[in-house]
Amino acid sequence: MSDWMVTQSSSAGRRPRALSPLREHLRDTFWFAPTAAMVSVFVVWVGAQALDTAIVDALQEDRDYETLDELLRFAEDAKAVVSAVGSAMMTFIGVVFSISLVAVQMASGQFTPRVVRLFVRSRITKATFAVFLATFVLTLLVLTSFDSVEDPRAVTSVPLVQSVLTLCMVGLSLLLFVLYVNSTLRLMRISHVIARIASESFRVIASTPVPAVGQETPGLDAVTAWVPHEGRAGVLRDVHVARLVRAARRHGVVLRLIPRIGDFVVPGMPVLAVHGGPVPPRRVLRYAVSVGVERTYHQDLGFGLRQLSDIALRALSPAINDPTTAVQALDRVVQFLAALSRRPLDAALHRDRAGAVRLVQPVPDWTELVDLGFAEVRGCAVDSPQISRRMLAGLDDLLLLAPPERREPLLRHRELLRQAVDLAAPTASDRDFALRPDRQGIG
Known part of the structure; x- marks a missing residue:
């Protein structure tokens, strides 16, 4: 170990963010953002429905039936708009999905299959799908709030706030659609793909610990134990640095990662060497090593x-x-x-x-x-x-x-x-x- 050229943290007191691996793994998935958007829009709809009910109750208490009658007429017009938006959103979603498939196919065929990750990690693509699906779900929920009662005295709720919210979501969808098309066209150009790869690579350099002035490389004690890989076979994507550092500190040992990030590991293969003491309990080291089917930029x-x-x-x-x-x-x-x-x-x-x-x-x-x-x-x-x-x-x-x-x-x-x-x-x-x-x- 004494002849290694080593990089180390610029500040001994700064520890890696615990959620960094989870954040990176979620960025490599396509389900999280749309699912979170649909759940969020349901929560927002519940709040908007409660606000609409409060508005109607306040008008009924004030016996302002003329305003209620105007709201009912507005609701009839808004219902037609919301219905049209709901059917149009499904068409929009199909168009976006088709554009994405064509772009991915062209990029993987002309550049390299590895660049498909750029499309999966694209924030604009995820945001577009998420907002489109959220708008579609919102229109279905708003349609259930329309009351068929025509008498202002008997009405219980008029989806005024919900309709305005739907129109705002439509405007946001149109804006994201324009940005999505522009982003997809850029990713289909090789110069921008290469620039994105370089940008992601420099983020890895920036996150790699830098040498601290005046600190020397310490020697390691003899290996006292080996920790085998117990999960599935695959590419070592990253390690949970904060969890491993915390486990090593509590048990007074030094852990050394055997394979490099990007190596293929199989069950039973040693992944960690323990120096200077007994091996920490397996429950402590659980989920500290992430294995997947392909390499990622993270680490x-x-x-x-x-x-x-x-x-x-x-x-x-x-x-x-x-x-x-x-x-x-x-x-x-x-x-x-x-x-x-x-x-x-x-x-x-x-x-x-x-x-x-x-x-x-x-x-x-x-x-x-x-x-x-x-x-x-x-x-x-x-x-x-x-x-x-x-x-x-x-x-x-x-x-x-x-x-x-x-x-x-x-x-x-x-x-x-x-x-x-x-x-x-x-x-x-x-x-x-x-x-x-x-x-x-x-x-």
Whole structure:
């Protein structure tokens, strides 16, 4: 452990938010927002119905039957509007669903299947579905509130507030529909998809613990116990940092995560090593490790590079043959690596309130990230001078930014690229052209 390059919390007293994994998991689902919206609109409808009843009771107490009669006439007109809104909402929902399916199909076929997560996590898409469904549910509830009694003295409730609320929901639905179409069209453009992937990746960098000035990497005691994985097989999505730190502090031990985020784990495989004491009770460690069917951005430092590399590889395939898209992906690869060029990597240390290390979480090192960003794309660059020129320019830029101890993998990829081009290019002029660095590929 003494030779690890370690990142640790910038403040020993700051602890990770306990709901962070839950929040991230809910963002990867599509059912939560519409369900919450329908439940919320039911609660709002109950309040609006009570307010309408209070208005009618107040008018009847004041014997203001003329106003009640006007409200009844308003209710007749509003009922027709609410009925039309209810039928139109189902059509709107079908249109939105169809647009989403077409967009997802095109994005997964042309870019990479991993970008489907961008559509699932899109706040605008979820908000549009949620508001449309909530409006439809509201219209059904409001229709049940209309009273068939025509005598103002016998009426019990007139859905005045409910009708106004329905019209407001219709206006919000129209606004969200416009924003949804604009957002979907943007996500169908590769430049915006790549920008979204880069944005999500930089959020992971920002959430990764940064080194604290003056603190050194402590050594770890011998392993005293191993904690096997007892759940289903799948990809390690994230760990509940706060829960593990709290459990390690209470039992006076240090926990070390064995697999990295994004690794595939199977039942019985060790996931945690315990240092310096007995293993905490299994009930304490329950639900501290999350396993799913695919990787997520949350805590996964290499997932963004994986997607950018996939997009570049697909763009360079003979079926698509779009080197400009690969250049755009390489732009973001260089940007991502430049942001990590001077950051300590290899592992992240999570400390408790007293500043003691309680959880060691492995992360990819610099060489692995460079290989992830360039190795596969470099193999396809020999047939496209646009890619080889852009990759050389990116490697040259990173060589200027990276400290001396991190230049070896960059120089290695640079030399391998030169060797591959020398073997593939038919003439010396072609080799000179393909090996001329250009940040635009072929500007």
